[in-house]
Amino acid sequence: MGVEESLEQATSDASLRHALEVSNKIEQKIAEDPSEFRVLTGDRPTGNLHLGHYFGSLRNRVTLQRRGVETWLVIADFQVITDRDGTGPLTERVHSLATDYLAVGLDPEKSVIFTHSAIPALNELMLPFLSVVTDSELYRNPTVKAEHEATGGRPMSGLLLTYPVHQAADILFCKANLVPVGKDQLPHLEQARVIADRFEARYGHPAGTDEPVFPRPQALLSGGASILGLDGQKMSKSRGNTIELKMTADETAKRLKKAVTDSERHITYDPENRPEVSNLVLMTAFALDRDPVELAEEIGDGGSGTLKKMATEALNEMLAPIRARRAELEADPGYIEGIIKRGNEIANERANETLREVRAAMNMNY
Numbered sequence: 244m245g246v247e248e249s250l251e252q253a254t255s256d257a258s259l260r261h262a263l264e265v266s267n268k269i270e271q272k273i274a275e276d277p278s279e280f281r282v283l284t285g286d287r288p289t290g291n292l293h294l295g296h297y298f299g300s301l302r303n304r305v306t307l308q309r310r311g312v313e314t315w316l317v318i319a320d321f322q323v324i325t326d327r328d329g330t331g332p333l334t335e336r337v338h339s340l341a342t343d344y345l346a347v348g349l350d351p352e353k354s355v356i357f358t359h360s361a362i363p364a365l366n367e368l369m370l371p372f373l374s375v376v377t378d379s380e381l382y383r384n385p386t387v388k389a390e391h392e393a394t395g396g397r398p399m400s401g402l403l404l405t406y407p408v409h410q411a412a413d414i415l416f417c418k419a420n421l422v423p424v425g426k427d428q429l430p431h432l433e434q435a436r437v438i439a440d441r442f443e444a445r446y447g448h449p450a451g452t453d454e455p456v457f458p459r460p461q462a463l464l465s466g467g468a469s470i471l472g473l474d475g476q477k478m479s480k481s482r483g484n485t486i487e488l489k490m491t492a493d494e495t496a497k498r499l500k501k502a503v504t505d506s507e508r509h510i511t512y513d514p515e516n517r518p519e520v521s522n523l524v525l526m527t528a529f530a531l532d533r534d535p536v537e538l539a540e541e542i543g544d545g546g547s548g549t550l551k552k553m554a555t556e557a558l559n560e561m562l563a564p565i566r567a568r569r570a571e572l573e574a575d576p577g578y579i580e581g582i583i584k585r586g587n588e589i590a591n592e593r594a595n596e597t598l599r600e601v602r603a604a605m606n607m608n609y
């Protein structure tokens with residue numbers, strides 16, 4: 244298979260199966276020796292984190308960190324402007340995102356939390372990286388296509404078209420070899436591998452070494468089913484169907500009270516035919532660490548009233564310590580600012596070091 248087709252292949256069933264197999268093997272390796280791995284992951288600071296993020300990725304990041312894997316977290320502020328006109332209240336959002344990271348249990352002593360815009364050498368990697376990708380590869384990326392379609396006729400910005408390359412710089416500047424992702428991010432990871440390979444093929448190694456500058460990063464598929472919004476659509480702030488981590492217990496109860504269910508009284512777990520009810524069952528099951536099918540059977544004729552009551556209790560109980568920690572952190576904004584500042588210092592050192600190797604490989608030694 245040519246590298247060009249491999250981007251499209253990344254979302255096909257066969258390659259999804261392959262990605263799952265690779266992920267399972269990585270899980271075993273982590274159990275044997277977590278120090279072999281460096282994780283890079285992150286989020287766009289576009290709004291508050293919600294349960295979709297929590298069940299889809301945050302929980303998994305905390306687990307990986309507790310298992311002993313080094314964790315780098317990019318607050319992707321330059322990615323905010325891929326598909327919108329302004330940056331919005333960016334400073335607050337960046338602080339809020341870092342606060343959420345610590346509130347859910349990511350350990351600031353074991354993580355590097357940094358922002359794109361403060362790391363010039365990371366951004367400079369875009370130039371050599373753009374030189375090894377083709378425009379047709381960029382236009383073919385299915386996730387970029389979908390994201391562009393979701394903007395409703397807005398012209399595609401050059402930054403949206405090339406953000407997978409920027410994301411490769413996020414991953415490769417710190418030489419991360421593991422990226423925990425949902426399947427929509429698989430094409431981006433494939434692009435990052437292609438960039439690492441082609442960089443080596445074209446520019447070689449820094450003089451005096453036979454080590455490639457960049458590792459080939461692997462995806463770790465997060466496995467868990469994704470959560471829908473409370474109306475059965477994709478969970479997203481703009482639809483008002485989320486439960487944000489920072490909401491109060493009362494706000495959570497109100498949102499859940501209004502959650503869409505269906506006309507059948509008996510509760511079952513049947514995501515295909517009863518997406519809304521099953522989604523409530525699943526969130527509750529995740530929060531209680533239980534099996535959704537058993538939980539649905541137990542509720543049975545209790546109907547959606549009982550289901551919503553259980554969901555509210557379980558989610559509020561799970562979120563209570565996260566919210567308490569959040570309130571503590573919010574009381575001391577200087578602390579979060581310090582965490583980001585220190586993260587940016589560490590990331591800058593690493594990025595400068597990597598850029599020196601890149602220049603050495605490219606004979607740019609002046």
Ligand code: TRP
Pocket residue numbers: 283284285286287317319322410413414422
């Ligand atoms: N695009 C990711 C998201 O929207 C955030 C992100 C930025 C990221 N850079 C990354 C994820 C690098 C993984 C690796 O969620």
